[in-house]
Amino acid sequence: MAADARHTDPDWLDLDAGPVVRPYTVTGGRVRPASGFDLVAFVVAAPLDRVDLAPLQPEHRLIIEIAQRPVAVAELAARVDLALGVVRVLLSDLLSAGLVVSYEPQPATALPNHDILQAVVNGLRAL
Amino acid sequence: MDSVRSDRTGEGQHIPIALKILIAGGFGVGKTTLVGAVSEIRPLQTEEVLSSVSEGTDDVSGVESKTTTTVAMDFGRITINEDLQVYLFGTPGQDRFWFLWDELAFGALGAVVLADTRRLADCFPSVDYFETRNTPFVVGVNCFDGLQRHSPDSVRNALDLDPDVPVLLCDARERQSGKDLLIALVEHVATRRDRVPAR
Numbered sequence: 001m002a003a004d005a006r007h008t009d010p011d012w013l014d015l016d017a018g019p020v021v022r023p024y025t026v027t028g029g030r031v032r033p034a035s036g037f038d039l040v041a042f043v044v045a046a047p048l049d050r051v052d053l054a055p056l057q058p059e060h061r062l063i064i065e066i067a068q069r070p071v072a073v074a075e076l077a078a079r080v081d082l083a084l085g086v087v088r089v090l091l092s093d094l095l096s097a098g099l100v101v102s103y104e105p106q107p108a109t110a111l112p113n114h115d116i117l118q119a120v121v122n123g124l125r126a127l
Numbered sequence: 128m129d130s131v132r133s134d135r136t137g138e139g140q141h142i143p144i145a146l147k148i149l150i151a152g153g154f155g156v157g158k159t160t161l162v163g164a165v166s167e168i169r170p171l172q173t174e175e176v177l178s179s180v181s182e183g184t185d186d187v188s189g190v191e192s193k194t195t196t197t198v199a200m201d202f203g204r205i206t207i208n209e210d211l212q213v214y215l216f217g218t219p220g221q222d223r224f225w226f227l228w229d230e231l232a233f234g235a236l237g238a239v240v241l242a243d244t245r246r247l248a249d250c251f252p253s254v255d256y257f258e259t260r261n262t263p264f265v266v267g268v269n270c271f272d273g274l275q276r277h278s279p280d281s282v283r284n285a286l287d288l289d290p291d292v293p294v295l296l297c298d299a300r301e302r303q304s305g306k307d308l309l310i311a312l313v314e315h316v317a318t319r320r321d322r323v324p325a326r
Contacts, residue, residue: 042145074171079169083197119211124313
């Protein structure tokens with residue numbers, strides 16, 4: 001019976017079933033961040049001892065914990081295991097609350113200089 | 128937006144320079160293998176709201192519920208040193224995810240286009256895309272089974288590439304081979320930069 005089935009353990013559900021909660025539920029349905037957050041922008045959170053974590057959602061807290069050191073937006077999304085768009089909305093919340101700072105990458109036209117490119121080549125050779 | 132660009136945060140933490148390199152090519156050509164061979168790889172999910180890509184069409188207008196589609200991309204990081212990080216993004220292989228490419232390509236240093244000579248046409252869209260955007264790229268001809276079926280020059284002709292675009296034979300499973308592709312790309316970017324001064 002359908003009503004009873006709902007109370008039994010959903011043991012048909014395994015990891016392969018994917019997320020049960022729709023991704024934008026944690027953002028309250030908001031899908032657009034207030035600002036950019038490039039894939040390779042770095043974000044840094046305020047030091048943990050200066051943040052009141054109590055009123056924050058678990059996802060916000062997790063981001064603040066990970067971003068104690070500078071972390072790229074794409075890497076942050078991979079580490080919190082949430083979709084990129086969701087993480088951007090959450091970051092936008094934290095930015096407007098003054099809890100993170102974002103360092104956008106240089107504009108596309110500003111190519112890295114020759115020294116940087118040479119350092120990359122040397123670094124790749126040494127890997 | 129109170130984003131700033133500086134080398135140090137208020138807490139004295141160092142912000143590295145991030146370089147973005149795309150790994151492109153047709154579906155199943157070995158992009159995931161390549162990213163995994165040269166870097167620590169993580170899956171990155173993107174969740175795209177369908178209504179945002181359907182703007183201008185009538186079929187979803189006025190519909191309250193939004194549909195999202197999940198796209199998993201390969202994402203890898205290579206730490207050159209504490210000041211310099213290279214991020215690799217495997218572009219989604221299927222055509223229906225083209226809308227993701229503009230964001231991926233924005234600000235990218237360049238791209239590696241993987242080609243499979245058995246299905247050379249699969250990499251045409253990638254080549255077209257980077258040529259149109261004037262994004263530097265190299266072509267890696269993935270020799271899956273160690274067999275070299277076509278010379279780099281014949282691939283160059285088949286793809287109608289500019290003479291200066293490097294074409295390399297590679298094996299996406301081999302770390303050294305993947306490194307060679309990335310080195311060729313960065314050197315290609317440096318050469319182009321010397322020839323065409325930045326505006």
